[in-house]
Amino acid sequence: MALTIPTHFKLKHPHIKHRLSNTHLELITVRTTRTRRPTTRTPSSFSTYHHNHIFNPKSCSTRTVLTRVSGDGGGAFDATPQQSMPSEIEALKGSSPNFGDGYLALFVRMLGLDNDSLDREQAVVALWKYSLGGKQYIDAIMQFHGCINLIINLLKSESSSACEAAAGLLRTISSVNLYRDLVAESGAIEELTGLLNQSSLTSEVKEQSICTLxxxxxxxxxxxxxxxxxxxxxxxxxxxxxxIKVKEAAGGVLANLALSRSNHNIMVEAGVIPKLAKLLKPDVEGSKVIRKEARNALLELAKDEYYRILVLEEGLVRVPKIGAAAYRSFRPVLHSWPSLPDGTEVERSSKGPSRFGASELLLGLNIDGKNIDIEEVKMNAIVGRTQQQFLARIGAIEIEDEKQSENESSTSQRFTLLPWVDGVARLVLILGLEDESAIARAAESIADASINEHMRVSFKEAGAIKYLVQLLDHRNDAVQLAVTRALERLSVSNYVCQKIEAEGVIYPLFNALKHSEINESLMEKNLDILARILDPSKEMKSKFYDGPVNGSKKVLDVISPNDTTGLAGNMDEITISKSTSRKDVLDSAVIARLVEILKTSSPNLQRKAASILEFVTIIEPCMDKIISVDIESALDAVFQKKFSNDMEYDIDGQQPEAHALEIEEAGLAISAASRLLTKLLDFEQFRQTINPTRFTKLLRRILMSNIPLQNKDWVAACLVKLSSLSVPNLDFENPINMEVTLYETIPRLIEQIKTCVSPEAQEAAVVELNRIISEGVVDSTRAVAAQGAIYPLVKLIEEGSTRAVDAGLAILYNLSMDSENHPAILAAGAVPALRRIVLSQRPHWIRALHLLRTLPT
Incomplete structure (x- = not known):
């Protein structure tokens, strides 16, 4: 220690008063017997040692002296008194920095392990109160080397008062940047961990300990x-x-921990997101501090895409902070007749308007004396719109962050979290403002928040679709990309996708595709939306199933099944306008652009372009346009992928995961192109313009390649159709039919036997497989064995139906004719299974016996 107290110094009389002539410090001993004081909230409850000029019991409060430092990371506390400074401490400000060093050294010495526990407790309380004066008082304590270790040792004390004082003193010391590392390196974190693990811990000790952390x-x-x-x-x-103070401190520590991305996984696995999200719910009471810390922690976690989804699932939406000034351009739309947020108008009543305008004021919720049953999602949209527009009108949005925004150089990365009802309405409100940066950020947030059907429908009901479609023609590229991404995420919902098309999205999307300078990311999202709207499977379904029903035309999935009556809009008109708008925009320039994408783009874009072109083939008047843009060369480009044709493709130097993804994307593109070619072959004018032999050769090579099995179905179908058009021969002697059987049919049936959980489907697959083998297709048994069918077949003869067992035994018998298959049959456990069938004389036991005789048992 810098100052050492003589070992012979003792306090001999309980009422001796000691004064230092050169200081204002005075020590009074009032203790006559050693007794423990009851634990209380503040250090001022200890009256054993009173400093008449420093330790004033009425002026010390650990609850009110320290405040947060806003500029150094959000966790530190200012060591300078922020409220009313004790008059005694103020008087000592101008005195020598070394005032009372003799008695300060006494208190530090009393922390020693050789002293009585009550003396140590009283000393740490006195030092804690002394440290509350500010940084110079903390500096005076820290001049005694080793005092930190003595303070940390007191965290193990059985006295709650001593633990509270020790943690409180560590709290004030760690509030000074200079000493923070020393506190941590002395083992404070480990000791505080052990202390907080104690079950019977008072709130005061928890507060001081967590505030130190x-x-x-x-x-x-x-x-x-x-x-x-x-x-x-x-x-x-x-x-x-x-x-509440313990909750605030815990929230502050978690908010700071979230600043390090390396901690995110630990925090999320511990379940921090549901706990913090609960504090931000509107129906949960909490202080302003704990809400702020919870919001900061969740915002940091939400920077990770996966954790952002977890936050959204808790009912919170990430909304950009754009500054209060941006909302001044808000101009509410005045309606002469009430409408829902998505723009749907309420049907007018046949009765005259209300004398006092009540029908407009009450939003048309009671028309013709019948209450309209509005869905909950629509009611939430109305509530959210009303609240956010009211806040915008009075200028209350982000008003408390105005000064903070002015101090920051940029607000481009600032966000807040709102309950989903308010968050959805706020984002839609921002879409209607004039600030381009704010619009782009709001559209990005809408895309991020559209993670499930509930959120997508919520944005639709809140009126986001209309704004987003209008913004597709915006002059700002960032806005265009953001709103396209938002529409792409929203279009995943079939219900919302129909609303997007009804708003007229097809024309601006096709118009954007015509520009050759469009970047690939924007092109991909455009094609995603168009492929969902112009889905050929939906169109074929509507042709076959949309017919007259009771005198009215049925429209498939045009509106939600829960939509209410009383809302304007005619379904027949919607259907007619949809078909008309589709034909109008499908001009030669659009088709030529799609064909160009097929020729030059990545497999992912090729797949989407092929799907849209397949939809175009359904509209027969467009066939001349398709033929005129050289669709044959485009299909040829898709089918001539090296990694699709070369089964021995060298993957050295390439990551296996990347190669597998490449193969999968190529397979999807080839499958879509094969499906398009199959549909085009229905038209005589197309068949007259192509070289079927070339396509047959390309598709045969693809069929034997290593693309995924599920992508070979349309390749096989297209091959069969090409073969039937040139030489109508369906026998297995036809090489094409044989290849389809070996490389598509047999693998598909075996996969069905392996993975299908339905006994009926398994039975159908094994029966079909037995039929193929029994008809003597060349090398069919080898293909069955090579695909790993022996193990599932052995399992099937033990658990399958009578018909399935019969077919399975027949297949295994055929496989046993080749001795090379014997090891695999034995390893699969066929012998015990066959013996059980024979001994129990179950049906087909004779066939099982014949199979046993062929095996080397």
């Missing part, structure tokens, strides 16, 4: 250390503490 977590290296201990579950548990 709050200060330490300001630094990156300490955050990592805290997260790698058992503290994260304890902090999460503290969020449910009855003491």
């Amino acid at each position: 709050w200060n330490l977590s300001v630094d990156e290296k300490h955050r990592v250390k805290i997260a790698n201990t058992d503290l994260v579950p304890l902090l999460i548990k503290s969020l449910d503490d009855e003491d």
Whole structure:
């Protein structure tokens, strides 16, 4: 220690008063017997040592002296008194920095392990109160080397008062940047972890301990250390503490821990997101501090795409902060007749308008004396729109962040979290503003939030679709890309996709595709939306199933089945306008652009372009346009992928995962192109313009390639159709039919036997497989064995139906004719299964016996 107290110094009389002539410090001993004081909230309850000029019991409160430092990371506490400074401390400000060093040294010495526990407790309380004066008082304590270790040792004390004072003193010391590392390196984090693990801990001790961690977590290296201990579950548990100060401190530590991305996985696995999200729910009471810390922590976690989904699933939407000034351009739309947020108008009543305009005021919820049953999602949209428009009108949105926004150089990366009802309405409100940056950020947030059907329908009901479609023609490229991405994510919902088409999205999307300078990311999203709208399977379904029903035309999935009556709009008109708009925009330039994508783009874009062109083939008047743009060369380009044709493709130097993804994408593109070619072959004018022999050769090579099995179905169908057009021969002697059987049919049936859970489907597959083998297709038994069919067939003869067992035994018997298959049949456990069938004389036991005789048993 810098100053040493003589070992012979003792306090001999309980009423001796000691004064220092050169200081204002005075020590009064009032203790006559050693007794423990009851634990209380603040250090001022200890009256054993009174400093008449420093330790004033009425002026010390650990609850009110320290405040957050907003500029150094969100966790530190200012060591300077922020409220009313004790008059005694103010008087000592101008005195020598070394005032009372003799008695300060006494208190530090009393922390020693050789002293009585009550003396140590009283000393740490006195030092804690002394440290509350500010940084110069903390500096005076820290001049005694080794005092930190003595303070940390007191965290093990059985006295709650001593633990609280020790944690409180560490809290004030760690609030100074200079000493923060020293506190952490002395083992404070480990001791605080052990302390907080105690079940019978008072709120006061919890508060001081967690606040110390709050200060330490300001630094990156300490955050990592805290997260790698058992503290994260304890902090999460503290969020449910009855003491609001403990909850605030725990939230502050978690918010700081979330600043390090390396801690995110630990925090999420510990269950931090549901706990923090609960604090932001509108029906949960909480202080402003804990809400702020919870929001900061979740916003940091939401920077990761996966964790952002978890936050959204808790009912919170990430909304960009654009500044209060941006909302000044908001101009609410005035309606002469009420409408829902998505623009749907309520049908007018046959009665005259209300004398006092009540029908407009009440939003048309009661028409003709019948209450319209509006869905909950529509009611939430109305509530959200009303609340957000009211806040925008009075200028209350982000008003409390105005000063903070002015101090920051940019607000481009700032967000907040709102409950989904308010968040959805706020994002739609921003779409209607004039700030281009705000619009782009809101559209990006809509895309991020569209993770499930509930959120997509919520944005639709809130009126986002109309704004997004209108913004597709925006002059700002960033806005165009953001709104296209939002529409692409929303179009995943079939219900919302129909609303997107009804708003006239096809024309601007096709118009954007015509521009050759469009970037690939925007092109991909455009094609995604168009492929979902112009889905050929939907169109064929509508042709076959949309017919007259009771005198009215049925429209498939045009509106939600729960849509209410009383809303304007005629289904027949919607259907007619859809078909008309589709034909109008499908001009030669659009088709030529799609064919160009087939020729030059990536497999992912080729697949989507082929799907749209397949839809175009359904509209017969477009066939001349398709033929005129050289569709044959485009299909040829898709089918001539090297990795699709070359079964021995060298993958050295390429990651296996990347190669597998490449093969999968190529397979999808080839399957879509094969389906398009199959549909085009229905038209005589197309068949007269192509070279079927070339396509047959290309498709045969693809069929024997290593593309995924599920992508070979349309390749096989197209080959069969080409073969039937040239030489109508369906016998197995036809090489094409044989190849289809070996490389598509047999593998598909075996996969069905392996993976299908339906006994009926398994039975149908094994019966069909037995038929193929019994008809003597060349090398069919080898193909069956090569595809790994022996193990599932052995399992099937034990568990399958009578018909399935019969077919399975027949296949295994054929396979046993080749001795090369004997090891695999034996390894699959066929012998015990066959013996059980024979001994129990189950049906087909004779066939099982014949199979046993062929095996080397």
